[in-house]
Amino acid sequence: MKATLYVIPGSHPSMAVRKMLERKGIPYKRVDLMPVVSRGVLKALRFPGVTIPSLRLDGRKLTGSREISRALDELRPSPPLFPADAAARAKVEEVELWGEEVLSDGVRRILWNAVKRDRGPLGTYLEGARIGLPHGLAVKTATPVIAAENRIHGISDARVEGDLAAFPGWLDRIDGWIAEGVLGGDPPNAADLQIAAALALAMTLEDLRGPIEPRPAGQLAHYLMPEYPGKVPPILPGAWLEPLRA
Numbered sequence: 001m002k003a004t005l006y007v008i009p010g011s012h013p014s015m016a017v018r019k020m021l022e023r024k025g026i027p028y029k030r031v032d033l034m035p036v037v038s039r040g041v042l043k044a045l046r047f048p049g050v051t052i053p054s055l056r057l058d059g060r061k062l063t064g065s066r067e068i069s070r071a072l073d074e075l076r077p078s079p080p081l082f083p084a085d086a087a088a089r090a091k092v093e094e095v096e097l098w099g100e101e102v103l104s105d106g107v108r109r110i111l112w113n114a115v116k117r118d119r120g121p122l123g124t125y126l127e128g129a130r131i132g133l134p135h136g137l138a139v140k141t142a143t144p145v146i147a148a149e150n151r152i153h154g155i156s157d158a159r160v161e162g163d164l165a166a167f168p169g170w171l172d173r174i175d176g177w178i179a180e181g182v183l184g185g186d187p188p189n190a191a192d193l194q195i196a197a198a199l200a201l202a203m204t205l206e207d208l209r210g211p212i213e214p215r216p217a218g219q220l221a222h223y224l225m226p227e228y229p230g231k232v233p234p235i236l237p238g239a240w241l242e243p244l245r246a
């Protein structure tokens, strides 16, 4: 099986797919791309979408972490990313979708808003990445990229403040799924990896690590994603963080 995975350094759904490939024992070549440039590259390579992660797998071109989890399970069923039982599978699919559309999108907005305030910490996400230019230069020239990502993903201060207000409820939901056994089983399912990657990225922000880390959700993320690159010192307005501290 020949696999090439296109990622952005620090990207959480990319990390989820990396873990899927590793757990299934599929060797792959990783191509690190910078945001925005990634869109042009994937378009030129004729992937079905322009977002990361995208995977070329034995000539097939796949875009999107949920598309990829399904394709990997079909091609290499063991260890499974989805339960065999139909009802259990439907639940994992529902939680995986929530993980992508609510949690993962929210964490992405929070991160791009944070680095808009100070681009310096961006370099910490580039650890081990080969992006074709020196990391220091990438950070120095990142301002237009950060602005573009904020625009592309419809990120505003008001929206991020809302994401942070919703975050405690998101953690409650995840802890509930862990208590029910939908998440946190062995082997980890596609929803575990989707959610753990987003929480691991969230915990690279010092503003968020404290409230997440001690909870079952935070522990699951640490267990499944023990080495997540990136570190952002406190940076978000204190008032926005009040709901998480309450």
Ligand SMILES: N[C@@H](CCC(=O)N[C@@H](CS)C(=O)NCC(=O)O)C(=O)O
Pocket: 008, 011, 012, 013, 014, 035, 036, 038, 039, 050, 051, 052, 053, 063, 064, 065, 066, 100, 108, 149, 152
């Ligand atoms: N929800 C998608 C991720 C889509 C997405 O926005 N990916 C980001 C990286 S985390 C990306 O491609 N950013 C670059 C851009 O949109 O220009 C998935 O789970 O595959």
